[in-house]
Amino acid sequence: MANPSALAYHLRELAIALDPQSPLHAMPDVRGADRAVLDIGCGIGQTLAACGTVPGRRLVGLDVDRECLDYGARRFAHIDFVVGRAERLPFQDGAFDLAVSRVALPYSDLGRSLDEIARVLVPNGRVWLTLHPFATTWLHFVQSLRGGDFRDVVFRGYVMANGLLFHCLGRQLRFPFNQRCESFQTVGGMRRGLRKAGFTDIHIQRGRHFLCTARKRAGD
Numbered sequence: 001m002a003n004p005s006a007l008a009y010h011l012r013e014l015a016i017a018l019d020p021q022s023p024l025h026a027m028p029d030v031r032g033a034d035r036a037v038l039d040i041g042c043g044i045g046q047t048l049a050a051c052g053t054v055p056g057r058r059l060v061g062l063d064v065d066r067e068c069l070d071y072g073a074r075r076f077a078h079i080d081f082v083v084g085r086a087e088r089l090p091f092q093d094g095a096f097d098l099a100v101s102r103v104a105l106p107y108s109d110l111g112r113s114l115d116e117i118a119r120v121l122v123p124n125g126r127v128w129l130t131l132h133p134f135a136t137t138w139l140h141f142v143q144s145l146r147g148g149d150f151r152d153v154v155f156r157g158y159v160m161a162n163g164l165l166f167h168c169l170g171r172q173l174r175f176p177f178n179q180r181c182e183s184f185q186t187v188g189g190m191r192r193g194l195r196k197a198g199f200t201d202i203h204i205q206r207g208r209h210f211l212c213t214a215r216k217r218a219g220d
């Protein structure tokens with residue numbers, strides 16, 4: 001049974017993904033030639049489900065949350081659901097034409113995740129990511145401070161420090177008390193991280209969404 005609050009979140013996101021008029025709508029550009037598409041941190045598969053189906057195209061959703069994947073598998077039979085982590089993708093090199101990840105990589109060790117995404121893409125394969133700007137972390141920090149949730153205040157402090165660390169050094173640390181890895185992202189940090197992982201044609205858009213697209217360099 002999926003955690004009710006996680007399931008409620010994913011169902012809300014599914015409704016947004018299916019509604020192009022929603023101001024929160026942000027969907028990847030899946031092209032006719034994309035034979036295999038991977039969604040990292042897919043929840044119940046909401047983004048892939050809203051992409052529709054094309055005969056012969058393989059859609060794979062990966063997440064750490066087995067219960068949500070089970071729910072997705074019951075509802076969306078055309079998607080393959082796989083338990084796994086962004087930092088260690090259980091797929092062969094060059095298995096996908098497009099990798100998407102909607103607000104999931106901020107909860108992972110970004111350097112490792114970007115290396116793994118590059119590995120599982122074909123040469124010239126594309127990546128589409130949405131991320132967390134500093135403002136998201138700051139809002140959580142202020143909310144926790146006002147609510148007197150001092151444990152979370154400490155954790156948000158760690159998330160801010162980890163975001164700075166990735167921006168400056170391209171590295172991250174796990175929070176010592178629960179081993180979680182979380183950070184906010186910056187335009188400069190993402191550009192450097194994507195380039196280091198072997199991506200080119202990097203485009204970053206900052207508006208309602210913090211959106212990054214890039215292409216894996218051929219020959220890497």
Ligand SMILES: C[S@@+](CC[C@H](N)C(=O)[O-])C[C@H]1O[C@@H](n2cnc3c(N)ncnc32)[C@H](O)[C@@H]1O
Binds near residue numbers: 084085
């Ligand atoms: C904010 S939700 C986004 C879900 C979905 N992509 C969307 O846009 O609605 C983040 C998701 O990332 C998953 N997640 C967290 N850490 C992860 C990791 N290291 N590897 C893969 N998935 C992860 C969570 O279980 C959760 O389903």
